[in-house]
Amino acid sequence: MATISDHVRTNMALVQRISFGVGVLGLGVSAVMIGFEKKEFFESYLIAFIYFFAIGAGSLALLMIQHVAGGAWGFSIRRLLEAGSRTLLLLAVLFVPLLFGLPELYQWARPDALKDRIIELKSGYLNVPFFLIRQAIFFSIWIGLAYALSYFSRKEDETGDESIGWWFKALSGPGLVVFAVTVGLTSVDWAMSVDVHWYSSMYPVLFAFGCILSALIFHIVAMILLYQGGDLEKYLTKNYLRDFGSFLLGFIIFWTYLTFSQFLLIWCANLKEEVPYYINRISGGWQIVTIILAIGHFALPFLFLLRRESKRVRSSLLIAACFMLLMRFVDYLYLLGPSFSPKHFHLPVSQVTCLLGIGGLWLSFFIYQWNLYPPIAARDPRALKEPVHGV
Amino acid sequence: MDAPKVKIYGLVAEFETPTQIVDAANQAREAGYTAMEAYSPFPVMDLHEAVGFKRTMLPTLAFFGGLTGFFTAFTLTTFTSGGAPSFINPFLPDWFYYPLNIGGRPLNSWPAFIPPEFELTVLFASITSVFGMLLLNGYPRLYHPLFNVPRFSRVTTDRFFLCIEAKDSKFDLQGTKQFLEGLQPYEVSEVPE
Known part of the structure; x- marks a missing residue:
């Protein structure tokens, strides 16, 4: 029976307490800021919320992918993914404050919205009641899937019944399709409709994939930190780490492909309705963010992870993943920041407090969820097989 | 000492079990041989480390x-x-x-x-x-020198081969042959280039 080492357990409890404190403090300070800059607060809150939502939703997607596809890698982080997917419950609660800022965030939610002919045409979908209904349905689906998968996981631990494997597959296969559709529509609701005249068919794919990328990065960090010491170390061998490093490299390349394709198509077509989105991102100081993203989210990690040893050595993979966690934030800032303040680069103080607030609460909730279950699903059929890996 | 008429690629020892070849490779590596290669009908655990496999460029x-x-x-x-x-x-x-x-x-x-x-x-x-x-892999030569040894064809069915190559600095036809025979192989043969 694999257990978390005492050293990690002590540190984890400490981190949980500190991050909870930071979370409460961060959200408290942010709440005070509503009084000064209401619009700014909701913008910062949305960016910070999406950053952590991506990890939760991506965990659910990765969990379903590994249930369908199998593989030793999926088995080694299965309980981390389950804990990550259960944080969607907290994220649903953290979503509620945004409902009070809809008119601040979205042009289509303002009283005079229908004066705009384009918004009027889109109002069959983009209207506040339907928005609320959609979010309620989507969050119920995600939370339902996450808790159903965890429920069967617990049952598997208790009974060891092999027929439970069928349930994992039966939920995960259709679940992935539902996930793609719901997260795709959510990307339109939360982010794309900020630029209400603009549209891109690549956007939902990019957003949904961004979730999976965020989750993978977070779980690489979590795995390396939490499995240290004790008998969980056997999941940190070079061959396991190289699987995750290769995933990370492949996912970064795919992210670049999606991001660049969206840009290239709009750049080539050069249409009046489409280009403002990118003009906002290459002017007014935002071009620095775009360049940082091109170098930091693609060029540097790509060249670094090409080397075989970078993927196999624990410290170098940890550094790469931590750096990518930072870059994920830059990506979400790039996604929404230029749309919120088009003419000049702006990073408000509330962005930092919201990030700390949501992040602190989220992290302590994640650790709480991770402690509820044994760290390794000992009765997963994959547990019986000694991992045999190609070199 | 007579110089061999045919240029020698190396010496190959034939083994009957995977355990034997891993032991043999370990002993050869510990004896200081570096230019060696093992051949087997299926992937053998630990053999990779035993022959001191170096990655190519x-x-x-x-x-x-x-x-x-x-x-x-x-x-x-x-x-x-x-x-x-x-x-x-x-x-x-x-x-x-x-x-x-x-x-x-x-x-x-x-x-x-x-x-x-x-x-x-x-x-x-x-x-x-x-x-x-x-x-x-030695292109434009279209075959591997080991195929000059008739018994080597059994490598695809049931035999394991360890070849110490002549380019090894420690290689010496008589000495290496004695060393390989000391590992209790089924047979040791010279591999003509």
């Missing part, structure tokens, strides 16, 4: 192949569309400078050049990998 070759592809496409697209920096123009022949106006876009439309750059990077890297692999 193929990844490095592929990387520079890819880099060459990138710069080839970069040069091709930039120069054919007339997007190269203007200080280069005096050095180019008159017939070469033929700027392409595509929908009024700038001559150096780098976003449009990235797809060909990507394609040639992949193409050059994969061509380098395939041909580099062939060259590192």
Whole structure:
């Protein structure tokens, strides 16, 4: 029976307490800021919320992918993914404050919205009641899937019944399709409709994939930190780490492909309705963010992870993943920041407090969820097989 | 001592079980041999470490192949569309400078050049990998010297072979032969080049 080492357990409890404190403090300070800059607060809150939502939703997607596809890698982080997917419950609660800022965030939610002919045409979908209904349905689906998968996981631990494997597959296969559709529509609701005249068919794919990328990065960090010491170390061998490093490299390349394709198509077509989105991102100081993203989210990690040893050595993979966690934030800032303040680069103080607030609460909730279950699903059929890996 | 008439590639010892060959390879490595290779009908655990397998330079070759592809496409697209920096123009022949106006876009439309750059990077890297692999495997020689040993054909069915190559600095025909025989193989044979 694999257990978390005492050293990690002590540190984890400490981190949980500190991050909870930071979370409460961060959200408290942010709440005070509503009084000064209401619009700014909701913008910062949305960016910070999406950053952590991506990890939760991506965990659910990765969990379903590994249930369908199998593989030793999926088995080694299965309980981390389950804990990550259960944080969607907290994220649903953290979503509620945004409902009070809809008119601040979205042009289509303002009283005079229908004066705009384009918004009027889109109002069959983009209207506040339907928005609320959609979010309620989507969050119920995600939370339902996450808790159903965890429920069967617990049952598997208790009974060891092999027929439970069928349930994992039966939920995960259709679940992935539902996930793609719901997260795709959510990307339109939360982010794309900020630029209400603009549209891109690549956007939902990019957003949904961004979730999976965020989750993978977070779980690489979590795995390396939490499995240290004790008998969980056997999941940190070079061959396991190289699987995750290769995933990370492949996912970064795919992210670049999606991001660049969206840009290239709009750049080539050069249409009046489409280009403002990118003009906002290459002017007014935002071009620095775009360049940082091109170098930091693609060029540097790509060249670094090409080397075989970078993927196999624990410290170098940890550094790469931590750096990518930072870059994920830059990506979400790039996604929404230029749309919120088009003419000049702006990073408000509330962005930092919201990030700390949501992040602190989220992290302590994640650790709480991770402690509820044994760290390794000992009765997963994959547990019986000694991992045999190609070199 | 008589020089052998045929050039020797190495000495090969034949074993009957996977355990034997892993032990043999471990002993050979501990005895200081470095240029050796093991052959087996299926992947054998730990054999990889036992022979002290060194990685080839193929990844490095592929990387520079890819880099060459990138710069080839970069040069091709930039120069054919007339997007190269203007200080280069005096050095180019008159017939070469033929700027392409595509929908009024700038001559150096780098976003449009990235797809060909990507394609040639992949193409050059994969061509380098395939041909580099062939060259590192001894191309243009079309067979491996070990096939000169008739018994070696059993490597695909039920026998395990450990070959110590003549290029090893510690290699000496008599000494190495005695050493290999000390490992209790089924048979030790000389491999003609």
